[in-house]
Amino acid sequence: MKKRFLSALLLLAVAMPVAAQQYGDPDETPKGAVIKRDENAKPEQRYANMPDEAVPYRRFTKPYYDWFVREDTLQYNGAADQRPNGDPAQLSEIAIGFMSPIENNPESIFGIPELHGAQLAIEEANARGGYKGKPYALKIHNESALWGASSTELVKMLFNENCWAMVGCVDGQNCHIALRVTLKLEVPIVDVGTTDRTVTETRIQWLLHNFPDDRQQGYTLADYVFKTLKLKHIGVLRTQTRYARIGVGEFNAEARRMGRQPILEVKFERGDKDFSHQLRMLRDAKLEGVVIWGEAAEAGLILKQMREMGMKQPVFGSSRIAYPQFLQIAGPAAEGVVLTSALDPTRQDPKWQAFREAYLQKFHEEPIDYAAYAYDGINILIAAIEKAGLNRGRIMDVLRDYQMKTYQGVTGTVYFDHTLNNISPVNFARVKDGKFEYWLAPRQAGHEGAAHTGGQ
């Protein structure tokens, strides 16, 4: 009995330093002690270019199987390409379905610019001659706030309007419904606005997604808050929406895996004006920083009320806050806030500048990220149609070829992983002197694709 006890003690004594070295406080862990890499080895297949700290269960075991890191992730084995091609001579137009929140939906502030971006791209394509002389036409459908109400839109696009593909989506739920329908009906979807990370985690071979998702935003923000600033006690304030619930998930997950689980997560409703109850809770929790996952209007008010209450903590937030409306509402209270941003609108490269000017001229407003990604999405799709012809299976084949490749658009360099999701690094936007200043977030190196995504 005594011997067993001594052996157990000895084992514990030997194991403890190893455990401490591998799994201890990240601040005290020597560099490179968490995961060692062989310099000569092939780049590690790491889904979504995850930072080491975000890898689930990494401290305990290696998964039995990893998805989304292989070339056959979206391998298509169906017969869509064997369907007869559409004959442009028999068509008056080349229909492309479009679905985004346009009316009766609080997310129309993103959906309308998304529509405008798509319309601009269609107009330019038609100015170039359309498809074999036939104009492209957007068939516009509203993404309803009452989700489920939009469930039949893709069905109508195929059977009533003969659409060759669908572009759009802002809300993850509606996009999921369209995705499930298209698994059966086989209509390519170019998702240009969803941040919901799970949309591309289904192995359904009919969707390409270019808007920076919650994983990329969450990892970027978590890296900055916990690794760069080395904060430890964080609180989260988010809207009571699926966007924020799913959105903050990856930030929270990385935080938890680093031993930095947010101390408090409080919620508010879209349209709320008074946040004093939530802010008192956060103030009493003695936090070092606050993360807001929501939209510009509420975030602006939150900042104002926070500072009025004497809360001086640094504030961070998601990309839907990084708009001029936030600066207008928060005023000087916005100073120092750091947000993820899907776009750097101060870029000077010719593609962005040309798009910005054309958009301004047509719509008399500055383009936002949703407009730019929609513009790129339509252009990606039109190039695919022009390469493949009027066959939905072959159009999707061309889109699937973007796997582990880049696309250079007005949004910058977009890099698609094995799930056809854009895993390019996102931007940061910091408020300085009442304006946003942007910089590209650094990414961890060593993974497959990292070199294309700003890995350092």
Next chain:
Amino acid sequence: MKSTAKKTLLAVIVLLATTGFAWAQKPHLITRWENYTTASGMPDAKVFCVTVDGSRVWAGTEDGLVLIENGKVAKVFKPEDGLPHRAVMGIAVDKNTGDLWIATFGGVSHFSGGHFENFKNLTSGLLNDICYGIAVVDQYVWVTTTAGVSRYNTYTGEWTNWSEKNAPFHEPWSYGVAPAGDKIYFAIWGGGLLEYDVKGNYWKPYTDPDEEMEMVLFRNQGLVHIIVSNVAWNPDTKMVWASTYFGLSGYDGRNWHNYLTKDSGLASDFINAPKSRRNEVWACTDKGLSMLDYPTNTWVSYRPSQQKGQGEIEITWPNGKKEKLATPTALAHNYILNMDFQGEDIWVATAQGLSHGIREPQKEAQLYANARNHRSPGDLAPSHSQKGD
């Protein structure tokens, strides 16, 4: 020493006995395929579902409902005939009345006496018009919709609905339904497998325990993935089988048994639907139709071969060794969406037509005899019992 020798001898005897048993229990084979395509009167190449009702076979296609009788397409029903939508996703037969219940992308339809009675979201209590699975149990019709589960009481005309609002749906997007005696199982996209106890009126969810979309943490961890595409109940073994796009999961009420291509003879991890009876578990995958003979852990997969018109049978023996056999006919396509049993035969819905798979004992014996002549003794192994990792 003597004792060790005795033990070894005994082990060899047991091994030989079990291998002999495994050989004697070799799975039956489908040796002939008859296909129904647009050339033979199907309204569309893509067949989403198939349901056998005695000698009649019903198929749901992208352009209508098809009745097959006496080996030919007997009738095609389209929206102009009263069907609520051309895309037919699920078909169920009411065994008491002989009526048909049909799930479409435009609501649910009751086909009785040659007439369609349609139920839509706007005109009935149906949760949503995008309907996938359908089943009839006693007087109830169960429908899986994109917004949750709807139940129609054919006696009272009352609808009852379940979604994330009143039941433990992690997500409401429902795909498949499988009656299982006092219980009913539902395949939920992003919500795992849901079990509804009819008598107790309570729900029990089974979700992916690792809670991560991008991995399977342990082989037999529980449900293999949260995105469940369909579900089947085996009344003989009392096991429920869930298909996912990430492998196959079986639950015997105590343990989970998961299968991926990396550890089994499964044709693909992308599975549209399972089906199960006796010792057989069938998986409709995007790379062919797989059948697991559960007690012996022997897999048989069917797919069209590279040679036009010919079929390929791939047998994966319990020791992992694979063997390929050729058949003169083949499945209509490798992309399999659904299937049903008709006696010893099977009917298979594929992306390029409906296939009727026929067992021919004599040809099966011939195929096995040919295979046996080419197999080394080491190819046979005892039936396995799956280890939990």
